Amino acid sequence: MRNGFIIVTIIFTALFIMVRSRQASKISVEVRNVRNWYTIRAAELDDAANRLFHAVKRQRPAAEIQERFLQTRLAYKQLEVMAEYYNPVTAKAINGPNLPEAEPDNPGVVIEPEGLQVLEEMFFPNVSADTAAMRLEAQRLLANIHRLKMMAASIVTTDAHIFDAMRLELLRITALGISGFDAPIAQNSIAEAAAALNGTRDVWLFYQDGIGKKDKKLFEETNTLFYNASQALKAAKDFSAFSRMQFITAYLNPLAEKISRSREALNVPRKTEPRFFNPMAAHVFEPDAFNPAFYSSDQTAAGEEAAVELGRRLFYEPALSGNGQRTCGSCHQPDKAFTDGQRVAASLNDEPIHRNTPTLLNAALQPSQFYDQRVAYLEDQVEDVVTNKSEMHGSLEPAAALLKRDSLYRRLFREAYHGDITAAHIRKAIAAYIRSLTTLNSPFDEYMQGNRNALTASAVKGFDLFMGKAKCGTCHFVPLFNGNVPPTFEKAEAEVLGVPAIDNPHAADPDEGKYRLHRIAHHRFAFKTPTLRNIAQTAPYMHNGVYNTLEEVMEFYNNGGGAGIGITLDNQTLPTDSLHLSKEEQQDIIAFMKSLSSSPKQPVSKSLASASGR
Secondary structure (H helix, E strand, O other): OHHHHHHHHHHHHHHHHHHHHHHHHHHOOOHHHHHHHHHHHHHHHHHHHHHHHHHHHOOHHHHHHHHHHHHHHHHHHHHHHHHHHHHHHHHHHHHHHOOOOOEOOOOEEEOOOHHHHHHHHHHOOOOOOHHHHHHHHHHHHHHHHHHHHHHHHHOOOOOOHHHHHHHHHHHHHHHHHHOOOOOOOOOOHHHHHHHHHHHHHHHHHHHHHHHHHHHHHHHHHHHHHHHHHHHHHHOOOOOOOOOHHHHHHHHHHHHHHHHHHHHHHHHOOOOOOOOOOOOOOOOOOOOEOOOOOOOOOOOOOOHHHHHHHHHHHHOOOHHOOOOOOOOOHOOEEEEHOOOOOOOOOOOOOOOOOOOOOOOOOOOOOOOEEEEOOOOHHHHHHHHHHOOOOOOOOOOOHHHHHHOOOOOHHHHHHHHHHHOOOOOHHHHHHHHHHOOOOOOOOOOOHHHOOOOOOOOOOHHHHHHHHHOOOHHHOOOOOOOEOOOOOOOOOEOOOOEEOOOOOOOOOEOOOOOEEEEEOOOOOHOOOEEEEEOOHHHHHOOOEEEOEEEEHHHHHHHHHHHHHHHHOOOOOOOOOOOOOOOOOOOOHHHHHHHHHHHHOOOOOOOOHHHHHHHHOO
16 A cells, blocks of 8 residues: 555656646746846845945945945846836835835734835935944845845746736836835936836847847837937936936837837737736826726626716716715716815715815726725725715615616616616616726827827926926826826825815814724824826815915925924825925926816716706
8 A cells, every 4th residue: 555655656746747847848048048137136136235234234434335225226126127026025125115004903013114215214315323223224135135036046937927027117117216216315216217227128138039030120129229218317417307208208108119019029928817007008108008997896897888877877866865965976076077176075964074075087096995095996985975974874775775666777777787776786886987987088198199299398397397306206106196006006105294274274184094094103194195187177185175276285295295384293204305396397397287187088968967767
C-alpha cells in the first residue's frame, strides 16, 4: 500500500514538473527580458536606498542626504511601471501618501504612513534635527525595498500584463507624476516623470524586434516619441513654468495610442476584466474611456435604455416622498447642473440640512457617495436620501405598493426588469438614470480629443497652473477632476481643508464630516473631494455653501485653506503655505474650470418634472 502511494506521488510530481516546464517554455523571450530588467532595477534601487540609509545613519551633511534621497526616488521611478502593477502593496509602503489610515471596524488603530513621502518631509526644505526618526524611517524604507527586490525575481506575468502595465504607467505620469502628487515639497517631479517614462520605454523596447518586423514605421514613430518626450522633460528647468497641456497632448496621449497599436501589431490580447478605466481605451481622454456601471452592485442591467427611462420618471415621482410632494428633482434641478442653487439643501422638517446639494452630473464616476463617503453605490445613495427624514422622509416599500396600482409603471417595470415593482428595482432604476447623466463632452474634452480651438489661451494657461504651481491637480485628479485616484480608480480621497463656518469666517465649520461615521481622529473635518466638472453652474461652493463665487474659492486656496484665514486644525491635509498666485493667474484657473462645463448626452425631458402615471 505504502509503495503504491509513493509511486502515485512520483507520477503526480513528474506530471506537475512537466506542466510547469511547458508553462515556462510558453513564456516569451520578451517576458523573460522584462522580468530580468525588473530584477536588475530592483537591485539598483536597493543599492540607492542602502546608500541613503548609511548617509542618514552617519549623519552626513544635509546636501548629501538630500542628494541620496533624490537618487533613491529616481531609482524607484525607473521601475515604477512594474512595481505599482505587480507589487502594489509594497509599492505603497515605499511611495505611498504621507497620511495616516485606519479601518472603520477598528478606528482606534492608526496605521502610520511610511516610505519616501514621509522622508521627503524630513529632508526638505531642510533636513530634520530628529536623527533618530530619520534613521528609523530610512531603515523601514530599506526593508520594504529589500522585500520588493526579492519579489521582483519571482513575478508571474504575460505580454498582455506588461502592455497593460505600460498603459497604466502612462496614465500615472499624466495624472500624478507631472503634477507633483507624490513629491510635493522637493518639487523634483519633472525629473522623476522622465525616469518613469524612461523605465516604460525600456520595457517597450524589449518588444522592438517584433514591432519592427510587423510595422517598422510604427516602431520608429513610437521610439522617436519616447525620445522627444524625455528630452522635453529634461529641458524643463522650472516646475511651475512647465506646460502640462503641451506635454500631455504632444507626447503622453500619442504615446498611449502608439503603445496600444504596438500591442495590436504583436497580436497581444488586451486585458478584458471589468474595470472603471475602459480596457478598450488607449488613454483617459477618449470619449468612452470610463465605465459608469463599474461602481455598481449589479452591472448587468445598468445603463439599459428601459431602466434609464424608468429611472428618469421615478426621479420626478412624488410618491417616493413621505408627504407626496418632494421628488429627487426638487433638489437636483437640470437647469442648475442637477443642484438647487442654495447654500444648503432645504429640509422637510425643522432639522437643518447642513450640506450643500452636490451635482449628479458624473456622480457615477466615483467609488463612494455623499460628502462623508458613507455609501459606495448609487443604489444605496437613493435609499439613504428617500428614507432620510429631513430630505424625503419616505419608504421604498410603500412607494412600490403605490406604484403597483399604476398601469404605466407596471409596464415600465416589466420592460426594464422583467418583473414586479419592488424597492430594489426602484433603487436600481433611479441609479441607472443617474449613471446616464455622465457627461464628458466639455470644451476641455474637445481640446484633449484634437480640437485645438475649443479652449481659450487663458483656459490653457489655467490648466497648466492647475496641474503645476497651484497644485489643484494633486487632489482633483485629471481627467475627472474629482478625488478618484488614477490609474486604478479604486479609492476616492477626502481632504481636511479648514472650511470656515457660514457665520464666522475665522472658525471652522462645525460639521465634522467623515469623523461622524466612525470617530477616526484624522477624519475630523474631512470631506470627499468633489468633481470640478460643471463647477460654473453649481454655486455656491464647499460642503456648506460658504462661498458664492469661484473668485472666493480661489482666494481661500491661495491663502493656504483654513490656516491662511486664522483657522487652526492639527490635521489639515491641504498645504498651509500660500500659493502666491496673482489675480491674473487665478482668473486663468477659473477660465479653465469654466471650460469643464458640459451637458448629458441624453436630453432631460422637462415634462417629466410634473409627470405622473396615475
